[in-house]
Amino acid sequence: MLRQNEIFYNKLKWILKERKKTIGAWLQAASPITAEIFGKAGFDFVMVDMEHGPGDVLTLISQLQAVSKFDVTPLARAPWNDPVAIKKILDAGLYGVLVPYVSTREEAEMAVKACKYPLEGIRGVAPSPRAGGYGMNGNNYLENANEQMIVMTAMETPEAVANIEEIVKVNGLDGIFIGPMDLATSMGHFGNPKHPEVQNAIAKIEKAVLASDKFLGTVAGNFEAAQALYEKGYSYVVVMSDTTSLAKLAMDNVSKFREEYPNR
Numbered sequence: 001m002l003r004q005n006e007i008f009y010n011k012l013k014w015i016l017k018e019r020k021k022t023i024g025a026w027l028q029a030a031s032p033i034t035a036e037i038f039g040k041a042g043f044d045f046v047m048v049d050m051e052h053g054p055g056d057v058l059t060l061i062s063q064l065q066a067v068s069k070f071d072v073t074p075l076a077r078a079p080w081n082d083p084v085a086i087k088k089i090l091d092a093g094l095y096g097v098l099v100p101y102v103s104t105r106e107e108a109e110m111a112v113k114a115c116k117y118p119l120e121g122i123r124g125v126a127p128s129p130r131a132g133g134y135g136m137n138g139n140n141y142l143e144n145a146n147e148q149m150i151v152m153t154a155m156e157t158p159e160a161v162a163n164i165e166e167i168v169k170v171n172g173l174d175g176i177f178i179g180p181m182d183l184a185t186s187m188g189h190f191g192n193p194k195h196p197e198v199q200n201a202i203a204k205i206e207k208a209v210l211a212s213d214k215f216l217g218t219v220a221g222n223f224e225a226a227q228a229l230y231e232k233g234y235s236y237v238v239v240m241s242d243t244t245s246l247a248k249l250a251m252d253n254v255s256k257f258r259e260e261y262p263n264r
Contacts, residue, residue, distance in 0.1 A: 001093050001130050008141045010095045010148040012045055012073035016215040019235045026241035030055030032066035034242035039067035047238060048076040050089055051100050060092050061130060081107055083114035083122055091129035096150025098177055103159040105166040112172040115151045150174050156182035161201045168212035175215040175236060178205055
């Protein structure tokens, strides 16, 4: 939420517009505690997962409150390309949204319109929610939101790959996010983004995005994988999660214990 007399300005958006490298993390546990940890750690952004995570708008707000004192940009993956769902999470005070499963130019245009106030879009105007400071400084937010909000769409289907050249032409769309697991599975290679066919599809998306004015983003299993992506031109990389990263660490410690003390 903006402070009194603060003008809505999204530093991350302009860093990404310059295609500088940024690092972020998923918030998938709906926990303000893990949100606070990641905010304090120094990530450029955190992405609250409203598609696969267990949270609702109230847990989203609690996570945004937890990171509000840190220099981290709060984003969320929307549940779906639905203007009502997108409106509710934007009103919570997000600085950007990732819209999943966008496969055509028309769907990308719909996603942008859901994130923009008229005349650029169809987002309902209200200074009363958290984003507008509960009415205390609504105009400082409302008058700048269309320009400052980050809008990303996810490429997750063969249809999206076929339409990528048209999708990157959409005005108001800032970035393209590649969802490798969904893309691989929708191409018939369940959970196998390393399959050559999937890699060729990813390469096609990369080429189209890097030739456009959009930034390119995806996920990485670790920092070493992220480095390879940065070298290819990615600007937006999610390198860990508050659930899966903890799970990996937990299993690693248990495995080491079992190996060291097989008989206890």
